[in-house]
Amino acid sequence: MISFSQVRKSYRGGHEALAELSFSIESGELVFITGRSGAGKSTLLKLIPAIERPTSGTVLVNGQNIGSMRRPAIPYLRRNLGLIFQDQKLLYDRSVFDNVMLPLAFTGHARKDAARRARAALDKVGLLTREKANPITLSGGEQQRLCIARAVVNRPSILLADEPTASLDSASATEVMEMFRSFNQVGVTVLIATHDEALVQRLNPRVLALKQGRLEP
Amino acid sequence: MSAWLRQHWQTFGLTLARLATNPVATLLNVTVIGVAMALPLGGYMLLQNLGGVTRQVTGNPQISLFLAREAGKADIAALETRLKQMPGVRAVRFISREQALDGLKRSESMADVIAALQSNPLPDAFVLETGGSAAELERLEPGLKALPRIAHVQFDSAWVKRLDSLLALGRTAVSLLAALLAFGLVAVTFNTIRLQILTQQDEIEVSSLIGATDSFIRRPFFYLGLIQGGLGALAALAIVYLCMLILNRSILELAQLYGSDFRLYFFGFPDCLAVLAFAAVLGWLGAYLSVSKHLANIQPR
Numbered sequence: 001m002i003s004f005s006q007v008r009k010s011y012r013g014g015h016e017a018l019a020e021l022s023f024s025i026e027s028g029e030l031v032f033i034t035g036r037s038g039a040g041k042s043t044l045l046k047l048i049p050a051i052e053r054p055t056s057g058t059v060l061v062n063g064q065n066i067g068s069m070r071r072p073a074i075p076y077l078r079r080n081l082g083l084i085f086q087d088q089k090l091l092y093d094r095s096v097f098d099n100v101m102l103p104l105a106f107t108g109h110a111r112k113d114a115a116r117r118a119r120a121a122l123d124k125v126g127l128l129t130r131e132k133a134n135p136i137t138l139s140g141g142e143q144q145r146l147c148i149a150r151a152v153v154n155r156p157s158i159l160l161a162d163e164p165t166a167s168l169d170s171a172s173a174t175e176v177m178e179m180f181r182s183f184n185q186v187g188v189t190v191l192i193a194t195h196d197e198a199l200v201q202r203l204n205p206r207v208l209a210l211k212q213g214r215l216e217p
Numbered sequence: 218m219s220a221w222l223r224q225h226w227q228t229f230g231l232t233l234a235r236l237a238t239n240p241v242a243t244l245l246n247v248t249v250i251g252v253a254m255a256l257p258l259g260g261y262m263l264l265q266n267l268g269g270v271t272r273q274v275t276g277n278p279q280i281s282l283f284l285a286r287e288a289g290k291a292d293i294a295a296l297e298t299r300l301k302q303m304p305g306v307r308a309v310r311f312i313s314r315e316q317a318l319d320g321l322k323r324s325e326s327m328a329d330v331i332a333a334l335q336s337n338p339l340p341d342a343f344v345l346e347t348g349g350s351a352a353e354l355e356r357l358e359p360g361l362k363a364l365p366r367i368a369h370v371q372f373d374s375a376w377v378k379r380l381d382s383l384l385a386l387g388r389t390a391v392s393l394l395a396a397l398l399a400f401g402l403v404a405v406t407f408n409t410i411r412l413q414i415l416t417q418q419d420e421i422e423v424s425s426l427i428g429a430t431d432s433f434i435r436r437p438f439f440y441l442g443l444i445q446g447g448l449g450a451l452a453a454l455a456i457v458y459l460c461m462l463i464l465n466r467s468i469l470e471l472a473q474l475y476g477s478d479f480r481l482y483f484f485g486f487p488d489c490l491a492v493l494a495f496a497a498v499l500g501w502l503g504a505y506l507s508v509s510k511h512l513a514n515i516q517p518r
Contacts, residue, residue: 051426072430079428089423102420105227106429108220150427 001027001158001189002048007057009043009213017043019213021057025191027157030184032200033193035210041193042086044210045160048191049081050074061158079107082151082188084161088143090135090150096122097131100149107154121153125179141172148179158189165196173199224433232440246409246445250402251452254496257395259457264387266481267380280354280361281371282343288366293341296364300343303360305353308346314339340368399499402449406442406503413441414511421512431512438508439501446500450493458483 003024010016017040025031033041046052047059050066059066064077091099100121104114122128125145130138135146144164151159161180165173177199184190194200200207209216236243282300284293293311300309312320317339321327347354354372361370414421421434461481472479484492 049426075425075428075430075433077428078426081428083427085426089419089426091420091423093420102424103427106224106424106433108224110223111227154428 001025001029001062002191003058003060004044004047005058005060007047007054007059009040009047009052010055017213018047018054021213021215023208023215025189027189028184028187030181030190030203030205031192032203032205032207033191033210034195034197034200034207035216036195039210040213041195041210042162043213045162045191045193048158048160049078049083075106079103079154080156080158082148082154082156082159084144084147084151084159084164086162086166088147090143090146092134092136094134095131096127096133096135096138096146099135099146100153103150103154117153118149121149124152125149139172140167141169141175144168144172144176145179148176152183152188156188159183159191161190161192163194164192165194165199177203225436228436228440232437232444235437235441236444243445243448246405247448247452249405250446250449250496250500251456253398253401253405254449254453254492255456255460257391257398258453258492259460260387260391260394262457262461262481262484264384264391265484267387268384269482270479280345280347280357282345282361282364282367283369283371284341284343285366285368286340288341292366296343296366299364300345303357305347305357306345310344310346312342312344314341317342399495402446402496402499403503403506406445406500407507409445410438410442410504410507411511413438414507435508435512438512439504442500442502442504442507443497444500446496446498446503447493449500450496453496454484454489454492 001024005022007018007021008016009018021040021044033044035041043052047054047066048061050069054067057067061077062080064073066077069077091102097115097118100118101114104117109117119128119131122131125148127138127142127145127149130142135143138146144167147164148161151161159180164176164180168176173196180190180192181203282296284296288296297309297311300306314337318331318337321339322331347357358370358372361367424434425431461483465480468480
């Protein structure tokens with residue numbers, strides 16, 4: 001489903017974020033990407049939705065080569081992925097409900113159908129009662145759950161989360177992790193980047209440990 | 218197809234809603250465009266009305282030939298045959314001095330004056346009907362002046378010609394003004410869209426990250442330019458219409474003094490539609506330029 005082979009990513013100025021990275025992830029897997037900050041976790045996650053392009057090597061997502069993908073095709077790739085960003089990227093000029101409606105606006109769903117889907121997603125993350133609230137009034141854990149609702153509302157087959165528990169207390173973090181696990185249990189492939197080793201060990205999943213852009217054995 | 222239509226419809230609604238949430242800014246923008254467009258539009262309306270007047274008059278250009286006192290019956294007959302043979306002359310009508318005086322006597326205001334006269338001061342005259350243009354009249358002029366026993370040749374349409382060229386000048390001025398202000402409209406829209414892109418920077422970035430196509434992101438801004446241009450045109454038409462109503466009150470009074478029913482007429486429906494479409498297209502153009510320039514800067518990293 002996702003396969004990296006000999007992937008290198010270097011930024012202008014010569015900083016090498018990823019080097020010689022090869023691995024593959026099958027459909028339905030739950031994979032953690034660990035490593036200290038600067039190890040290349042975010043870069044790895046950004047390569048999958050073509051936010052970044054590999055400098056060399058091949059990134060395949062659902063059989064599509066990200067390196068050679070043309071710009072007009074990228075939106076359709078991204079709609080099949082659920083993205084949870086490190087900086088959340090919630091919109092504070094609209095309600096919780098409208099934040100979740102955003103991805104449905106450009107997939108051409110009828111308003112009624114879209115609203116039903118948005119409510120279903122909010123229900124799954126336990127925010128249905130807060131749909132009219134502004135995201136700024138939500139707690140950190142609630143905001144993170146809102147990000148998850150927005151990511152899953154289009155029913156993606158792959159979920160990518162960059163440090164989803166970074167700013168959460170341990171109770172909220174556990175709650176969020178449980179949520180990812182439940183999505184994984186219904187067949188969604190889940191990739192989570194995190195530096196929280198303790199959390200990872202508890203779940204005992206497959207781990208890709210990064211160190212200075214390379215996989216640790 | 219229906220999804221595509223729905224998206225456009227939703228975008229249209231969203232744009233209107235966005236304009237409504239910021240009524241002061243919207244009103245200001247629309248007013249700026251409206252006032253700017255009202256200038257050339259008002260000028261154009263005045264010219265169109267004046268143009269109507271000259272067309273009415275020039276429809277039948279006439280030349281009056283006043284004969285010298287000493288012209289006798291034989292001279293008149295000879296002149297009449299010569300005039301009839303001249304190219305460009307459609308009809309020749311002879312008005313004797315007696316007929317002319319009778320004519321004056323019949324008009325109420327002049328009757329008293331005429332009665333006080335001891336002799337008839339009026340000359341015999343020919344009135345020539347020509348079908349031609351101002352240029353054709355001009356070609357006739359030297360031939361007419363060379364005729365014997367002619368005291369004076371008067372082109373009844375000379376002032377029309379002057380007015381016509383004055384109107385042509387006015388039309389050029391209005392066109393220049395329109396071109397300048399069209400450019401202004403594009404610039405105003407360009408700037409509005411730039412600000413709108415800045416305020417929606419986050420939304421644009423997130424949308425792009427989670428799978429919105431470029432055209433989906435651009436579309437609301439195009440609509441915004443289009444709608445703003447259209448609203449500006451409506452404002453301009455309203456301003457010109459109001460001005461016309463105010464002017465017409467004075468014009469009617471003035472015209473009545475001259476026994477005329479002249480008044481200003483507003484643009485017809487097709488003209489209004491054309492103005493609306495033109496402004497909408499200009500707004501779209503401004504939005505297009507702005508989006509092309511500014512949206513490229515908000516590519517997510």
